Amino acid sequence: MRFPFITLAVFSWLFLTISAISLSKPGCPEKCGNVTIPYPFGVGSECSAKCVTDSFECEKSHKESPYTIICQNSSTPFLSIIKMEVVKISLYGTLIVNLPVSPMNCSDMQTTVPVPISLRGSPFSIPAHYNSFVVLGCKNSVWLLSDTMQTVGGCTAICDANSTDTSCSGVNCCQTTMPERPQEFQYTYRSIEASNKSGFCGYAFPADKKWIQNAYTLHSGLNQDPLNPYDAGFRFAQLVIDWERVGFEDFHDNTICKVLPEGRSDEYIDDYYTPRYDTTGNNYISSTRYCSCRDGFEGNPYLGPEGCVDVNECSNSTLNICGGNGTCINTIGGYTCRKRSAVKIVIICVGSAAGGLILLLGALFATRTMRKRMKDKHKLKCLALLLEQQLSSIDNGLEKTRLFSSKELSRATDYYNENRILGRGGQGTVYKGMLTNGRIVAVKKSKEVEEVDLDAFINEVVILSQINHRNVVKLLGCCLETEVPLLVYEFIQNGTLYQHIHDPNEEFPLSWELRVRIAREIAGALAYLHSSSSAPIYHRDIKSSNILLDDKYRAKVSDFGISRSISVDQTHLTTRVLGTFGYLDPEYFQSSQFTEKSDVYSFGVVVVELLTGEKAVSAIRAAEGRGLAAHFLHSMEENQLFNILDARVIKEGTKEEILAIAELSRRCLHPNGKRRPSMKEVAVELEGIRLLEEGNFQQDEGKERNIVEVDESDEFSFTSGSRGGDIITQYLKADEENSFL
Numbered sequence: 001m002r003f004p005f006i007t008l009a010v011f012s013w014l015f016l017t018i019s020a021i022s023l024s025k026p027g028c029p030e031k032c033g034n035v036t037i038p039y040p041f042g043v044g045s046e047c048s049a050k051c052v053t054d055s056f057e058c059e060k061s062h063k064e065s066p067y068t069i070i071c072q073n074s075s076t077p078f079l080s081i082i083k084m085e086v087v088k089i090s091l092y093g094t095l096i097v098n099l100p101v102s103p104m105n106c107s108d109m110q111t112t113v114p115v116p117i118s119l120r121g122s123p124f125s126i127p128a129h130y131n132s133f134v135v136l137g138c139k140n141s142v143w144l145l146s147d148t149m150q151t152v153g154g155c156t157a158i159c160d161a162n163s164t165d166t167s168c169s170g171v172n173c174c175q176t177t178m179p180e181r182p183q184e185f186q187y188t189y190r191s192i193e194a195s196n197k198s199g200f201c202g203y204a205f206p207a208d209k210k211w212i213q214n215a216y217t218l219h220s221g222l223n224q225d226p227l228n229p230y231d232a233g234f235r236f237a238q239l240v241i242d243w244e245r246v247g248f249e250d251f252h253d254n255t256i257c258k259v260l261p262e263g264r265s266d267e268y269i270d271d272y273y274t275p276r277y278d279t280t281g282n283n284y285i286s287s288t289r290y291c292s293c294r295d296g297f298e299g300n301p302y303l304g305p306e307g308c309v310d311v312n313e314c315s316n317s318t319l320n321i322c323g324g325n326g327t328c329i330n331t332i333g334g335y336t337c338r339k340r341s342a343v344k345i346v347i348i349c350v351g352s353a354a355g356g357l358i359l360l361l362g363a364l365f366a367t368r369t370m371r372k373r374m375k376d377k378h379k380l381k382c383l384a385l386l387l388e389q390q391l392s393s394i395d396n397g398l399e400k401t402r403l404f405s406s407k408e409l410s411r412a413t414d415y416y417n418e419n420r421i422l423g424r425g426g427q428g429t430v431y432k433g434m435l436t437n438g439r440i441v442a443v444k445k446s447k448e449v450e451e452v453d454l455d456a457f458i459n460e461v462v463i464l465s466q467i468n469h470r471n472v473v474k475l476l477g478c479c480l481e482t483e484v485p486l487l488v489y490e491f492i493q494n495g496t497l498y499q500h501i502h503d504p505n506e507e508f509p510l511s512w513e514l515r516v517r518i519a520r521e522i523a524g525a526l527a528y529l530h531s532s533s534s535a536p537i538y539h540r541d542i543k544s545s546n547i548l549l550d551d552k553y554r555a556k557v558s559d560f561g562i563s564r565s566i567s568v569d570q571t572h573l574t575t576r577v578l579g580t581f582g583y584l585d586p587e588y589f590q591s592s593q594f595t596e597k598s599d600v601y602s603f604g605v606v607v608v609e610l611l612t613g614e615k616a617v618s619a620i621r622a623a624e625g626r627g628l629a630a631h632f633l634h635s636m637e638e639n640q641l642f643n644i645l646d647a648r649v650i651k652e653g654t655k656e657e658i659l660a661i662a663e664l665s666r667r668c669l670h671p672n673g674k675r676r677p678s679m680k681e682v683a684v685e686l687e688g689i690r691l692l693e694e695g696n697f698q699q700d701e702g703k704e705r706n707i708v709e710v711d712e713s714d715e716f717s718f719t720s721g722s723r724g725g726d727i728i729t730q731y732l733k734a735d736e737e738n739s740f741l
Contacts, residue, residue: 021309023091023300032071038091040245040302041067043077049245049302066122067243081122085236091300093243093286094130098236099205104140106201110190112145115206117239119183123246128178129276129287130240132209133187135174137202140189144176149186152179156192168212178206181242181288207237242286245302254308254333255301257291296333401465402477409433409479409486413443423496423545425559428484432491440491441476446484446561461487464560467537471525473548473558492548492556501544501609512652514553515610516661520686521555522547526603527679529557530596535565538594542602543583543616544609564594582616582627587673597673600682601629604668608632611662613646629669636666660689 023038024030028047031037040049048067068080077086079097087096100116119125135142138159146152155174163171179185187204215237276285291301293308300307313319313335314328322328322337329336412433413420420431428446435441464475479486494500497518500510510518522542529537540562548556562578579588583605585598605616608628616628626634635644641662642650649658664685670676677685 021299032077033075035077035086037069038089038300041069041089043069043071082117087238090283092283093290094284095241095243096238099239101203101205101235101237103203104189104201106139106191106199108191110188112186112188114186123244125181125183125242127242127287128180130208130284131178131206132175133178133206134212135204138172139201140191142187142189142204145186145188146179153177205237206239208240211238240284242288244289252305254294254297255291256294404477404479404488406479406481409443442489442491444487469525469528471521471555473556492550494549496545497547498544501613502615512649518555519607519610523679523683523686525557526599527683530679537563537565539563539599540594541579542599543580544606586671595673597676600668600676600679604665605629607665611649612644633669657689
């Protein structure tokens, strides 16, 4: 049952992406209530066209555009210049309004009354083509007057209370022809019976011929009294009005404007009083002038060249005659039919079948993905229970590491606001958050975790919850309610070591003493992870950007996203190669076997950063084919060490201290992992250098080198013939090509 649902969703999405053509001015409302408002009309003066010709002095007669629509209560449109409700606007040059209808009084005196609409000074007129003047009632005689007060028509209806005639043709209702295109007019009436001195004597008003027929028929069919002045059926009458776009010219190829001649022929006059409609039969066509898109185009011609757009006849079989005998090819303003060859038909059939197969496979893949996500979500819930059970079995485990709810972490990070981001990495994004108790924390939102990694993630959280070292960022807890795991760490406020090395703070620069202390603290933390924790932990991504500095500028090792714990009897971890360019152990790159000496190599690169102030990856050195590690080792081999050191290091450090740390870094970067010292040995040697700094190191030179023995055979060269050189060269080549991440 899922496949049909997914297929329906796909096709529904495709159809929804096809947007309708807008008839309004760009950025303006297209409708008011259920009435479409096409340009030159518009809701408000900014969305409507201006009157710009001398033939109509619109700007003098009206303070605003004659095409301005007021959208009352966001549902009822009114034409602003006449304050009448608009029922419909047609791009064929007509609109329909609701004209208020007022009753006539009975009087033996002749009374002249103006029709309650004035279009003088506007591009509007009342076409006799579609309207007639109606007298509803039989007690008054009515005469229709022209602008010069000349009688141009009139009628009187016969009274018959028992009549069932609904044609408004002389019984209880009559109608007369109107002048050709008046903008305003008057009528005169007088009661037939002199005895009727006062009271209600019917209605007189101009109205749409079609509306008159429908309204009067409906009125009579409901057995209502048409002479009742309180009857709501005739409070308004629909009136058809012609409009022109004043000042508009046919200035682009895809538009055509039709203007009826001033001197009309007899044939035209005979046809003048017959209503004309568009192809749909729903819109009146102006009796004066209107513009439209040429054949093959659709849209609003009054919006300029962009208003009329090409119709794709090939997308609708009713618009072309190609049928099954040829291929329809759309052209601007039309289409052509190209006959199909047998080969093309076969290609089309095969392509259609292939497309259907791809759609089917896509739907199956989407279904499988949805099932997998549901399964992963269920497994995360189960693993959350497992994690809680494991933590409860550890002394104080739940006190140190807790399970956070997704809602709590969402509120803490302001729903993962972009302004809260502390950093992004290969394993996820870190946000700054504040818990309900006011504690500031760092929330790491991991990337998607594969199903096979979920158990390892649980194991990692359990082990990290037992780490309590002053130079390791403390894990406060996690959340397993979301699709991806969330880790909560203590917040470290002074940023990363990378920032302080490569974007130094003038108020607190990295002194030589501080650099040595940071190196010593990192070494102590890694020695603890490798040797002193309950199970050895390999960090696998040691770099200066993963070393944080707290408020006292103490180093904190962070980001255990790809870290792994191993059993005590294991010597290495075989995985796919992960890490960061410039810090990655070349031996690990060759063998995919990560050992504790791989972390030693990465640590060595960080120390070289502290010594030189240079980045592990540099565009300048890349051109020379060397990373920072190779550059440093080459400089030592050529006795050029002091040419690459940071100026502050040379200024503040003693030569003995600098050489001691440089020599230690050289051994950490040995291409053969077995020849590198362990992190415990590195930590001991750095502690010895600290004692040397304090002047309490009283041993002679021979004993000094016994802290960690240095075998002269550890010397190595980087010539192309050496094995170490080959490994470095291959590593740097892959490093440059980004081929293993």
